[in-house]
Amino acid sequence: MKLGFSAADEAFRAECAAWLHEQMAGPFADIRGIPNLCDAIPRRKEWEQQLAAHRWSCIGWPEEWGGRDATLAQQVIFAEEYARAGAPNRINHIGVELAGPTILAFGSAEQKARYLPGIAAGTAIWCQGYSEPGAGSDLANVKTRARLEGEPGAEEWVVNGQKVWTSLAHYSDMIFVVARSEEGSRGPKGLSFLLMDMDQPGIEVRPIGQMNGEAEFNETFLTDARCPADAMLGAQGEGWQVAMALLAFERGVSTLGQQMQFRNELDAVIAAARANGLAADPVVRQRIARAETGLRLMRYGALRMLSGTDLAAIDGAALTYKIQWATWRRNLGELAMDVLGQAGEIAPGEEYRWPLLPNMYLFSRSDTIYGGTNQIQRNLIAERGLGLPREPRGTP
Amino acid sequence: MEFAFTEEQAMIGETVRTFFADNATSDRTRAAMAATGRDAGLDRALWSAFAGELGLAGVGLPEAHGGAGLGMVEFAQVAEAAGARVAALPLLGTAMLGRAIAAGGSAAQQEAWLPRLAAGEVIGTAAWGGELTLAAGKLSGMVPYLPHGAAANLLLVPAAGEAWLVDLAAPGVTVTGHVTMDQTRPLATARLDGVVAERLADGAAALAAAHAAGWIGLAAEALGGAQAALDRTVAYSRERVQFGRPIGSFQAYKHRLADMMVEIEQARSAVYWAACAVDEGSPEALLALHAAKAFCAETFHMCAGNMIQLHGGIGFTWEHDAHLFFKRARSILSLYGSPQWHRERIAALVIDQGAAA
Numbered sequence: 001m002k003l004g005f006s007a008a009d010e011a012f013r014a015e016c017a018a019w020l021h022e023q024m025a026g027p028f029a030d031i032r033g034i035p036n037l038c039d040a041i042p043r044r045k046e047w048e049q050q051l052a053a054h055r056w057s058c059i060g061w062p063e064e065w066g067g068r069d070a071t072l073a074q075q076v077i078f079a080e081e082y083a084r085a086g087a088p089n090r091i092n093h094i095g096v097e098l099a100g101p102t103i104l105a106f107g108s109a110e111q112k113a114r115y116l117p118g119i120a121a122g123t124a125i126w127c128q129g130y131s132e133p134g135a136g137s138d139l140a141n142v143k144t145r146a147r148l149e150g151e152p153g154a155e156e157w158v159v160n161g162q163k164v165w166t167s168l169a170h171y172s173d174m175i176f177v178v179a180r181s182e183e184g185s186r187g188p189k190g191l192s193f194l195l196m197d198m199d200q201p202g203i204e205v206r207p208i209g210q211m212n213g214e215a216e217f218n219e220t221f222l223t224d225a226r227c228p229a230d231a232m233l234g235a236q237g238e239g240w241q242v243a244m245a246l247l248a249f250e251r252g253v254s255t256l257g258q259q260m261q262f263r264n265e266l267d268a269v270i271a272a273a274r275a276n277g278l279a280a281d282p283v284v285r286q287r288i289a290r291a292e293t294g295l296r297l298m299r300y301g302a303l304r305m306l307s308g309t310d311l312a313a314i315d316g317a318a319l320t321y322k323i324q325w326a327t328w329r330r331n332l333g334e335l336a337m338d339v340l341g342q343a344g345e346i347a348p349g350e351e352y353r354w355p356l357l358p359n360m361y362l363f364s365r366s367d368t369i370y371g372g373t374n375q376i377q378r379n380l381i382a383e384r385g386l387g388l389p390r391e392p393r394g395t396p
Numbered sequence: 397m398e399f400a401f402t403e404e405q406a407m408i409g410e411t412v413r414t415f416f417a418d419n420a421t422s423d424r425t426r427a428a429m430a431a432t433g434r435d436a437g438l439d440r441a442l443w444s445a446f447a448g449e450l451g452l453a454g455v456g457l458p459e460a461h462g463g464a465g466l467g468m469v470e471f472a473q474v475a476e477a478a479g480a481r482v483a484a485l486p487l488l489g490t491a492m493l494g495r496a497i498a499a500g501g502s503a504a505q506q507e508a509w510l511p512r513l514a515a516g517e518v519i520g521t522a523a524w525g526g527e528l529t530l531a532a533g534k535l536s537g538m539v540p541y542l543p544h545g546a547a548a549n550l551l552l553v554p555a556a557g558e559a560w561l562v563d564l565a566a567p568g569v570t571v572t573g574h575v576t577m578d579q580t581r582p583l584a585t586a587r588l589d590g591v592v593a594e595r596l597a598d599g600a601a602a603l604a605a606a607h608a609a610g611w612i613g614l615a616a617e618a619l620g621g622a623q624a625a626l627d628r629t630v631a632y633s634r635e636r637v638q639f640g641r642p643i644g645s646f647q648a649y650k651h652r653l654a655d656m657m658v659e660i661e662q663a664r665s666a667v668y669w670a671a672c673a674v675d676e677g678s679p680e681a682l683l684a685l686h687a688a689k690a691f692c693a694e695t696f697h698m699c700a701g702n703m704i705q706l707h708g709g710i711g712f713t714w715e716h717d718a719h720l721f722f723k724r725a726r727s728i729l730s731l732y733g734s735p736q737w738h739r740e741r742i743a744a745l746v747i748d749q750g751a752a753a
Contacts (some may be wrong), residue, residue, distance in 0.1 A: 001398065001399060001401055001402060001405060001469050001668060001717070002399065002672060002676070003399060003669065003672045003673060003676060003678060003680075004676070005397065047663070071519060072397065073397045076397065081635035100423040141545040147547075197432055214573070219547055250521040255554065270747055271744065273747070274747065279747050279748075282740070285739070285740060285747065286736065286739050286740070286743070287742035288743055288746065288747060289690075289739035289743045289746065290739065291693055292683075292687075292742055292746045293666075293687040293690065293739075293742060294662075296680075296683070296684070296687060297662040297665045297666055297669070297687070298662075300399065300665040300666070300668075301553055301661060301662060301665040303397055303399040304399050304400065304664075304665055304668075307397045307398055307399040307400040308399055310401060312739075316657060316660075316664075316666070317664075318659045319663050320657055320658040320661045320662075323654075324658055324661075324662065357490035370738065373649070375647075378647075378650070378654035378655070379647070379650070379651075379654075379655070381657050382644075382650035382651065382654045383659065384659060385654070385657055386626075386650070387630070387634075387635065387644035387655070388628050388634065388642075388644040388645065388653065388655055389634070389642050389644055389652045390639070391644070391645065391647060392641075
């Protein structure tokens with residue numbers, strides 16, 4: 001059992017850190033550390049392409065698809081250095097971290113050739129069509145329908161329904177959609193996993209305003225939206241397995257980069273407390289110490305999880321990770337506002353837009369909801385992690 | 397990334413878990429709780445087997461002096477397994493003295509004490525507070541809250557900016573054992589009246605090593621205890637039926653168990669982060685030690701409290717083991733610095749000295 005990384009990994013760290021710092025100090029200094037995902041979209045697309053040009057856009061992928069076959073340790077290191085350098089949150093996180101690995105795992109050779117180059121090059125931005133108005137925590141209750149139409153040999157999927165909370169759909173080129181392809185099926189059976197072009201008359205996107213004044217997510221209406229018959233991952237009617245495998249990628253290495261962002265946020269809280277004298281307040285000091293402890297334990301929990309030989313195995317550290325970081329960040333948001341005091345409640349400009357810490361305070365209320373609410377996480381932990389009996393289900 | 401047990405460490409973990417599960421039974425622990433005098437809270441047969449057959453009283457001590465070698469990670473594994481059974485053993489103080497002497501003792505002091513500590517012949521106990529005066533080379537004053545102090549032979553105590561070893565059988569020493577809430581680790585007070593003590597060669601190094609071992613030992617014990625509290629409560633919740641369902645199927649119940657698991661997984665990271673950091677001489681070590689002690693103690697107390705609540709009336713009885721866990725958890729909170737004290741140390745490191753990043 002060891003804490004650190006090997007000398008070769010540290011050399012890799014130095015290499016990627018140097019490149020990232022150079023970019024953030026020079027050509028992309030204007031988007032260094034920008035907090036809101038929807039700011040400077042054209043520049044962020046250029047940044048994606050700059051990453052791709054230097055083969056830093058999807059390092060965990062195989063070389064043949066534009067990656068570096070990076071080891072897990074290297075991916076962790078890159079994620080850490082990326083955030084440490086203040087590089088902006090990846091606008092194509094869903095393409096690189098979710099769609100790509102899922103296509104690599106389930107796609108045919110032809111599908112890989114069709115979809116992966118655009119993601120690797122940073123020219124195809126992806127979004128995720130999972131949740132619906134009636135399928136939130138109960139994700140298997142998908143109502144969006146898909147049926148095959150057309151002449152044999154030229155069949156198309158025709159999709160009707162509504163998706164919701166579709167992050168960045170208004171800037172995306174592609175969407176993966178979980179839709180019910182077997183009429184009369186229920187729950188996780190009879191679903192298919194479709195890859196659809198956003199630029200078509202059958203897809204309409206309406207941004208949803210968020211409580212922090214931003215609009216990262218959307219309602220996505222599908223009205224006779226179309227994609228080719230072979231734009232399906234996995235077998236027809238077995239899309240649930242693909243959808244669940246994709247969610248497993250979400251627990252992967254990107255968590256370490258996210259932690260570096262949390263580090264920046266906690267440092268900002270400490271700096272604010274130093275600046276206004278609250279750093280001497282014993283209660284504030286206790287809360288900062290709790291936050292520091294929680295952040296460190298997040299890091300070592302993630303390293304423990306990633307040091308395991310079988311990433312797919314659902315173990316304790318992996319199951320408990322989501323509720324842990326989400327709750328930690330919500331608490332940090334509350335601490336941040338207590339430290340800032342009323343000054344934190346006044347926006348710096350004319351618009352309803354917030355700097356780092358007040359924005360984090362507001363945004364963190366979504367952390368304990370998206371990707372499985374804290375309550376759903378507790379069910380998963382209790383039922384999968386502790387083997388407790390399932391909650392009896394209502395009749396649909 | 398190798399933040400996982402090696403094969404050898406996994407085997408050590410298995411060995412100690414089996415040993416304590418087989419030997420540190422509730423009946424034996426309760427017999428130790430009922431004992432009085434020097435044997436109060438001490439299962440001597442268990443201690444002999446642990447030090448003798450298993451040979452692990454010297455874990456983390458140099459092999460050249462009869463120790464088992466290895467480091468704080470393996471010591472934490474031992475303490476975790478002992479904590480899972482609330483074993484009535486003087487493991488903590490003995491480990492602290494061994495580490496202190498190994499780190500800050502002269503060659504002669506190491507030669508004199510380490511083999512006997514590693515063999516379990518000498519039981520150690522370590523002071524945290526106390527006001528001692530040094531006059532004409534002799535120590536006087538009260539040394540309170542000594543874990544297993546009545547059973548101990550050797551005391552580690554700070555005084556006059558140095559660290560001292562006190563033979564508890566020496567003239568001028570009076571040890572009074574107390575009826576203690578946690579009967580598996582009773583506390584004692586030592587009164588010293590002009591006692592000739594042995595000054596350790598490097599007091600600062602000795603105390604730092606003792607504290608590191610103490611905090612890791614307590615954190616690891618707390619981790620083992622918290623996990624056992626969770627496991628036992630899960631087992632109960634699957635058997636106990638009310639309203640026609642196992643009570644473990646109710647969300648109000650299972651969410652509390654889930655919260656316990658969330659904290660315990662963090663406690664596990666804390667213990668082994670701190671143990672590795674000490675073994676590797678990491679600059680994070682002090683931060684990790686304070687974090688581990690504070691976090692694990694609070695985790696254990698929360699889990700043991702939930703254990704009582706989630707067992708209902710039976711959890712409040714003397715017959716059920718829940719109170720053993722609860723009382724051990726309470727004592728761990730206070731021993732060698734409260735969570736608030738440790739967090740203030742963290743705040744000093746992070747806010748005042750800029751250890752963040």
